[in-house]
Amino acid sequence: MNISALKPFRIGDIEIDFPVVLAPLAGYSDLPYRRLCRRLGAPYCTTEMMLDRCVAIQSRQQMALIATDEDDHPVAGQLIGNDPAVMAEAARLLADKGFDVIDLNFACPVNKAMRRKRGGFLMSKPHLAVEITRAVVEAVDRPVTIKVRQRFADDDSEENFWILAEGARQAGAVAVTVHARSVAQKYQGVADWDFLKRAKAGLADWTVIGSGDCLRPQDALAMLEQTGVDAAAVARGVLGNPWFFRQVRDLTEGNQPYQPSLIEQRELMLEHFDMAMKLYSPRKAPAFMRKFGIKYSRMHPQPKRIRMAFVGVKCPEDWQKVLDEYYPKR
Ligand SMILES: Cc1cc2nc3c(=O)[nH]c(=O)nc-3n(C[C@H](O)[C@H](O)[C@H](O)COP(=O)(O)O)c2cc1C
Structure with a gap:
């Protein structure tokens, strides 16, 4: 790895000291997980997508989605929607809540978003996406960024990408995250890093963040080196491994990637559970944490067994029992 490729980068007036960041992850990149990732080296994080017309709702679930804190900066709040006025109003609310950056989702491929003409659907309507941007x-006094895909359908040209990216830049967006797959592809196939290279070359004086297939710490470095993007956003690689960022930093310093002991994994999972219990209702937190446990099980030497144990978690006692049984105490 050419270490000089590891430069700080900018989101508008915000300088980010390390170019590997936490991608938006529905169901995962909440305040507790962002806190853990930051402590382990993530310099910048994005929330999961939040539906524009729901951000004002005062339910406990919605308040948890929108939660941020002093130790959670710089942070981007991501919005999904298709009405410029509603998106603008939601962005104002996120700014009032303390989000440093507003990120607009024009990339989500899930069926519900597509049916409702949001997210990745807007890759087929680039002019509307620009209008929203x-x-x-x-509406807001802080940086706005966009998240897009390479194209809408597999056999589309890349024209819509360029219309959207150039239009959003002219409209004042300061950065783009590019998931190098079509919307139709969802998560299948290999991300097209050649496209990331072309995107960065074509948007040379703009901040371009690459997304797609940084599954291991060395992949994030390879993406930076091979494509020239300003930063790499990591999603699936961080699920169950918040140490990912520390591991990337280790590699850049010529060290072996840090491997947390089972004791350390236990302590982090206890802390994570505790944070979730405070943020979500104690009734909902255990089921919510179950999916994290399933992801954490990948780092255990007996992943299948631990996975099955986490699948059965229904209450705080169950969570504690899995940890007591399979993860040693200090
Ligand atoms: C479980 C999951 C949830 C995701 N949620 C979001 C989201 O809320 N907003 C978004 O822009 N992208 C979302 N993504 C896409 C990721 O941010 C990322 O672009 C994609 O997974 C490719 O990166 P990867 O290969 O590192 O996983 C999600 C991906 C996964 C796997």
Whole structure:
């Protein structure tokens, strides 16, 4: 790895000291997990997508989605929607809540988003996406960024990408995250890193963040080196491994990637559970944490067994029991 490729980068007026960041992850990149990732080296994090017209709802679940704190900066709040005025109003609310950056999702491929003409659907309507971007830029006093895919359908040209990216830049967006797959592809196939290289070359004086297939710490470095993007956003590789960022930093210093002991994994999972119990209702937190436990099980030497144990978690006592049985105490 050419270490000089590891430069700080900028999101508008915010300088980020390390170019490997936490991607938005529905169901995962919440305040507790962002806190853990930051402590382990993530310099910048994005929330999961939040539906524009729901951000004002005062339910406990919605308040948890929108939660941020002093130790959670710089942080981007991601919005999904298709009405410029509603997106602008939601962006104002996120800014009031303390989000440093507003990120707009034009990339989500899930069926519900597509049916409701949001997220990745807007890759087929780039002019509307630009209009939304302009409305949000005008509404808030902080950087606005966009998240896009390479194209909408597999056999589309890349024209819509360029219309959207160039239009959003002219409208005042300061950065783009590019998931190098079509919307139709969802998560299948290999991310097209050649496209990331072309995207960065074509948007040379803009901040371009690459996304797709940084599954291991060395992949993030390879993406930076091979494509020239300003930063790499990591999603699936961080699920169950918040140490990912520390491991990337180790590699850049010529060290072996840090491997947390089972004792350390136990302590982190206890802390994570505790944070979730405070943020979500104690009734909902155990089921919510179950999916994290399933991801954490990958780092255990007996992954299948631990996975099955976490699948059965229904209450705080169950969570504690899995840890007591399979993870040693200090
Ligand atoms: C479970 C999961 C949830 C995701 N949620 C979001 C989301 O809320 N917003 C978004 O822009 N992308 C979301 N993504 C896409 C990721 O941010 C990322 O672009 C994609 O997974 C490719 O990166 P990877 O190969 O590192 O996983 C999600 C991906 C996964 C796997």
